[in-house]
Amino acid sequence: MTCSYVAKRRSGDAFKEHSTLVSKFLGYFTENRGWTLPALFSILRDLRDLAFDADIFAKHNNQKSECMEDAARTIAKAFGHCVTDRVSPPEQSRKWGVYYVVGLVLKCYFKIRRISLSKNILRALEANKDIPDLSLYPRSHQVTFRYYLGMLNFLNEEYAKAEEQLTMAFYQCHIEAQANQERILTYLLPLRLLKGHLPSNELLSRFPVIRELFWPFISAIRKGDVAAFDRALETWEKKLLELNLWLTLEKAREICLRGLFRKIYAVSSSSSRIPISLFHSGLRIAGVEVDEEETECLLANMIFKGFMRGYISHEKQMVVLANANAFPRLADRVQPFGYL
Amino acid sequence: MSSAASTSKAKPEEKPTNAEEKKQDARPHLGVLEEDDEFEEFAAADWDDSQTDLAHLGGAAPGAAKSGGDKLWEDNWDDDDVEDEFSVQLRNELAKTGKGGDAMEH
Numbered sequence: 115m116t117c118s119y120v121a122k123r124r125s126g127d128a129f130k131e132h133s134t135l136v137s138k139f140l141g142y143f144t145e146n147r148g149w150t151l152p153a154l155f156s157i158l159r160d161l162r163d164l165a166f167d168a169d170i171f172a173k174h175n176n177q178k179s180e181c182m183e184d185a186a187r188t189i190a191k192a193f194g195h196c197v198t199d200r201v202s203p204p205e206q207s208r209k210w211g212v213y214y215v216v217g218l219v220l221k222c223y224f225k226i227r228r229i230s231l232s233k234n235i236l237r238a239l240e241a242n243k244d245i246p247d248l249s250l251y252p253r254s255h256q257v258t259f260r261y262y263l264g265m266l267n268f269l270n271e272e273y274a275k276a277e278e279q280l281t282m283a284f285y286q287c288h289i290e291a292q293a294n295q296e297r298i299l300t301y302l303l304p305l306r307l308l309k310g311h312l313p314s315n316e317l318l319s320r321f322p323v324i325r326e327l328f329w330p331f332i333s334a335i336r337k338g339d340v341a342a343f344d345r346a347l348e349t350w351e352k353k354l355l356e357l358n359l360w361l362t363l364e365k366a367r368e369i370c371l372r373g374l375f376r377k378i379y380a381v382s383s384s385s386s387r388i389p390i391s392l393f394h395s396g397l398r399i400a401g402v403e404v405d406e407e408e409t410e411c412l413l414a415n416m417i418f419k420g421f422m423r424g425y426i427s428h429e430k431q432m433v434v435l436a437n438a439n440a441f442p443r444l445a446d447r448v449q450p451f452g453y454l
Numbered sequence: 455m456s457s458a459a460s461t462s463k464a465k466p467e468e469k470p471t472n473a474e475e476k477k478q479d480a481r482p483h484l485g486v487l488e489e490d491d492e493f494e495e496f497a498a499a500d501w502d503d504s505q506t507d508l509a510h511l512g513g514a515a516p517g518a519a520k521s522g523g524d525k526l527w528e529d530n531w532d533d534d535d536v537e538d539e540f541s542v543q544l545r546n547e548l549a550k551t552g553k554g555g556d557a558m559e560h
Binding site: 159221224225252253254255257258261262277281282284285286287288289290291293294296297300306310311312313314316317323324327335336337338339353356357358373376377378380381382392395396399400441443444445 | 487488489491492493494495496497498499500501505506507508511516517519520521525526527528529530531532534535536538540541543544545547548
C-alpha cells in the first residue's frame, strides 16, 4: 500500500499507511527480543523519510502538515518499547536499539525546530540506569547520538559539554562519512577556537567547505588582526546566523583581541609597564575605533578573564604586567569556557 | 614563527597569506554549509578505529593539539615577530609621541 501511494506521489497517504504498519509492528516488537531491531530501524527510518516527503509535499501545496511531529511521537513510542525490555537476556535485549532510536527522534525534533522536546527523551535515557554504556553500541549509533547531544549542548551554550561530545563524535566518525564529519566540525571548530586551539592546515585541507567559512577568522586570530575579524563577522553574518554560529564567533573575537594586545606587548619589548595610551594607539592603528576609557575597560576584561596577567593602575593610566608569562598560552587556561 | 628570517629583511616581505586575505574579501559563496543539511545515515553500522581519526593519534587524547600529539590542531601560534606592518607602524607612533619608555630601545 505504502509503495503504491509513493508511486502515485501521494506522500501524505503513504505516510499514514506506513504509520499503521509501524504501529502494528510495534505490537509485534514488544513480544520479541533484540533480533527484531534491524527491522525496527529500517521501518522507523522509512517513517521519518516519508514524513519528510509528506511535509514538503504539503508545504508545496500550501497545506498544513504535521507528519514529522507524528513521526517523532511514533518513534518516541518505539524508544519506550526498547527501554522497557525487562525480560530478554542482556545480549539479546531490545535495549540495544535505544541510542539509534533516540538519534532518529532527535533528528525529527531538529527538523521541526522543536528542540526543547528533546529534554523529555534525554531525561528518560538518564532515568534508565540499566541501559548498556554508550561506548558498547555500534559506532554509527554513538556518533549520531553524540552529534545531537553536542548540538543541544551547543545551542544551550553549555560549551564545555558540547566540545566534549562533538570531539568524541568527530574522532569516532567514519572518515569516509565526509558530510557528517563536516557537520560536526562546523560546530566543533568554533568551540576549539574559544579554547585556544586552531585547526591545522592538514585538517582544513581535508574539509574545503569548512575552510572557506572559517579561514578569515582563523587567519585574523593568527595575526591578531581584530579589524579583519570584524570584517569577517560582517561578511559572513547571514550565514553564521543561519547556522547559529554568530554568537560563538563573536565570542571568539576576544581570542583575536588577546593576540593584538600580545603584539603591542611584544612591540614594547615585553615591558612590564605599558601605558594604557599605548594600547589605545595600537587599537587605533589596527583599525579598531575605541576611546581611551573603553581601552581600559577592554584591558580590565582581558586581565579578569585570565588572558593577561597583571593589573591596571587607574591613576597612573598604566598596565602593570607580570614579569613572567604575562600572556599565558590560551590552551593553558583552566576554564576556557568559564567567562564567556 | 620565523622572526629571525623576517627581521633580516628591510621591509616585511609579502607573506603567502596575502592570497588568503583577498579570499576573505570575496563574497561568501552561499550554499556551502546549509542550515537544513541533516546528519546523514551511516552506510555501515559499525567500524573500528582504523577507519576513524583516532587512527592517527597513536594513543594521544583526541583534540590534544600538536603539542599533545594530535596533528589536527595547533595550540600555540604566538610569535614575537615585531616586523610586520602593524608592529612597525606602532613603533613609529611610539617614536613620534615619545610614549612607552623602554619600548624606544627596540
